[in-house]
Amino acid sequence: MLTGSVGKKAKNKPGDVNVVQQIINLRGDLRKKLPKIKEDSKIGPKTQLYIDTIQSHFMKKPDGRIDPFGRTIKKMWPVAYGKPTNRPIRGADKYGSGYHGASRGRRKHDGADYVSRPGQNVKAPLSGVVTKISRPYSSGIDAKILSGVEIIASDGTTCWVWYIKPAAKIVGKVVEAGVSVIGRAKTLKNRYKNGITDHVHVRIHDRNGRKINPAKVIK
Numbered sequence: 188m189l190t191g192s193v194g195k196k197a198k199n200k201p202g203d204v205n206v207v208q209q210i211i212n213l214r215g216d217l218r219k220k221l222p223k224i225k226e227d228s229k230i231g232p233k234t235q236l237y238i239d240t241i242q243s244h245f246m247k248k249p250d251g252r253i254d255p256f257g258r259t260i261k262k263m264w265p266v267a268y269g270k271p272t273n274r275p276i277r278g279a280d281k282y283g284s285g286y287h288g289a290s291r292g293r294r295k296h297d298g299a300d301y302v303s304r305p306g307q308n309v310k311a312p313l314s315g316v317v318t319k320i321s322r323p324y325s326s327g328i329d330a331k332i333l334s335g336v337e338i339i340a341s342d343g344t345t346c347w348v349w350y351i352k353p354a355a356k357i358v359g360k361v362v363e364a365g366v367s368v369i370g371r372a373k374t375l376k377n378r379y380k381n382g383i384t385d386h387v388h389v390r391i392h393d394r395n396g397r398k399i400n401p402a403k404v405i406k
């Protein structure tokens with residue numbers, strides 16, 4: 188969720204500073220009595236004070252620096268999972284089953300499909316930051332209609348959520364699993380005609396690219 192370090196003697200790329208500032212504002216419990224801060228993407232004495240304060244809750248000697256995949260960012264925005272549609276994984280229909288590893292002819296289904304009602308709010312399956320719009324199809328009518336997002340967690344776990352219309356200005360936003368709305372579900376019936384169960388496709392892999400079965404982590 189961070190692409191470089193933030194704080195003292197750090198890289199302080201504006202996008203990363205902004206992510207830290209969003210988390211500071213979302214975590215009133217870590218800020219204690221300190222008020223919210225301006226999300227201006229700039230490191231300054233104020234943002235630095237907040238980083239030191241937050242670290243003092245769990246470090247004897249705060250170093251004032253947040254490293255990607257490090258202890259501080261994992262404490263600030265823990266890895267967590269949540270249900271995207273509040274509906275179960277798609278059972279078998281004409282096009283197969285929605286479980287991770289289900290057969291798709293010569294290949295295997297690489298995510299899990301959560302049943303959706305087109306138009307419903309879809310929530311983040313993973314806590315992290317929305318890094319980009321992720322597109323399931325590069326051509327055809329669906330390339331325009333069916334879209335998705337990529338979410339990266341504090342430990343580098345990465346999640347793609349497909350077949351949604353992403354919420355406005357969602358890229359760059361810090362999201363909480365099972366709470367933050369990332370978009371609205373779209374129908375797949377234009378692509379698959381009759382017999383498909385509308386769903387959102389959720390694919391998760393760890394920092395090293397190893398696939399994770401969503402059903403094992405989304406409870």
Ligand SMILES: [Zn+2]
Pocket residue numbers: 285296298299300387388389
């Ligand atoms: Zn799928």
